[in-house]
Amino acid sequence: MPITSVDTDPDALTLTVVADFTAPLARLWDAFADPRQLERFWGPPTYPATFTRHDMSVGGQSHYAMTGPEGDVSRGYWEYVAVDAPHSFEVRDGFAHADGSPNRDLPSMRVLFTFAATETGSRTVTTTYFNSVEDMEKLVSMGMVEGLQSAMGQMDDVLADLTSFAADLPTATQLLSDTQVRVSRVIRGPVADVWRAHHDADLVSRWLLGPDGWTMPVCEVSETVGDSYRYEWEQVDGGARFGFTGEVLEVDAPHRAVTTERMLGTDGPSTRNELTLTPVQGGTLLTLLISYPDVQLRDTVLGTGMTDGMEASFQRLEREVLAPVG
Numbered sequence: 001m002p003i004t005s006v007d008t009d010p011d012a013l014t015l016t017v018v019a020d021f022t023a024p025l026a027r028l029w030d031a032f033a034d035p036r037q038l039e040r041f042w043g044p045p046t047y048p049a050t051f052t053r054h055d056m057s058v059g060g061q062s063h064y065a066m067t068g069p070e071g072d073v074s075r076g077y078w079e080y081v082a083v084d085a086p087h088s089f090e091v092r093d094g095f096a097h098a099d100g101s102p103n104r105d106l107p108s109m110r111v112l113f114t115f116a117a118t119e120t121g122s123r124t125v126t127t128t129y130f131n132s133v134e135d136m137e138k139l140v141s142m143g144m145v146e147g148l149q150s151a152m153g154q155m156d157d158v159l160a161d162l163t164s165f166a167a168d169l170p171t172a173t174q175l176l177s178d179t180q181v182r183v184s185r186v187i188r189g190p191v192a193d194v195w196r197a198h199h200d201a202d203l204v205s206r207w208l209l210g211p212d213g214w215t216m217p218v219c220e221v222s223e224t225v226g227d228s229y230r231y232e233w234e235q236v237d238g239g240a241r242f243g244f245t246g247e248v249l250e251v252d253a254p255h256r257a258v259t260t261e262r263m264l265g266t267d268g269p270s271t272r273n274e275l276t277l278t279p280v281q282g283g284t285l286l287t288l289l290i291s292y293p294d295v296q297l298r299d300t301v302l303g304t305g306m307t308d309g310m311e312a313s314f315q316r317l318e319r320e321v322l323a324p325v326g
Helices: 025-033 133-141 144-153 155-160 191-199 201-207 295-302 306-325
Strands: 003-009 014-021 049-054 061-067 073-084 088-095 109-117 122-129 172-175 180-187 214-220 228-235 241-252 256-263 271-280 283-291
Touching: 003 144, 014 144, 014 155, 025 109, 025 122, 025 155, 025 271, 049 271, 049 283, 122 144, 133 144, 144 155, 172 306, 180 306, 191 201, 191 271, 191 283, 191 306, 201 214, 201 306, 295 306
Parallel strands: none
Antiparallel strands: 003 014, 014 122, 049 061, 061 073, 073 088, 088 109, 109 122, 172 180, 180 283, 214 228, 228 241, 241 256, 256 271, 271 283
């Protein structure tokens, strides 16, 4: 059990939890920075968490849902006030509605997570600052202390797992729900270079080609909210051609971009694509959350070999775009 101490201070309106681990500091930080790892311990074992947004940068947000054994769901959000990797981050923490918006009927709090190297590994100190004695008493009575203890108690197994999240793993696709898919890959390169490779037309057309045998004759990119983009691919032998277009909905360079996507020449519904870039050991964790209008379209797209095509493109990105930069 990694919990070293739990201290409740009614005068200062704080709750402080100290936990020690044998893992190095960078490994501990990445467990919080990577949503795939975070959702393995954030929440009691019977209420596992699923993160549908996790952009760990100042002004960014995380949205998560903890689902109980009877299907009951508790939702929460973090709003990032400060991030100083790998030493600390501070969030506004609260309960959320189904769409991720804050639930103002329940208390919110400020939480500071600090990380430090120790002689035996690393330590995290989680300090929660409450707005009032009433808020503090209410949240403690709702099981907040037990929840933090449970979360920290599950971290040893996550930190000991050095294989599931290694930088040399291929692109992985996770089904988060009937309509949401999360694609993850650690790209060997810094965040700024990976961002540029996604938003510079000359670079995009060099790597975003999927399997060998395709070219990208049309590559119109945009980083401006409200503008549209357009990508078209063609087989080298001219045998087939297809493309996508969409609108830029949000941009927070170099961490997050949200767009719609629709296949050219069709009247079908669009998907919503949320790209997040996070610095981790080994490079940049790229996560792409794709929201489909229904499960049928989700399964149709996945059945095209999307994941394999993305892996081929990411390998080309590392080999032909990022390697020369490094």
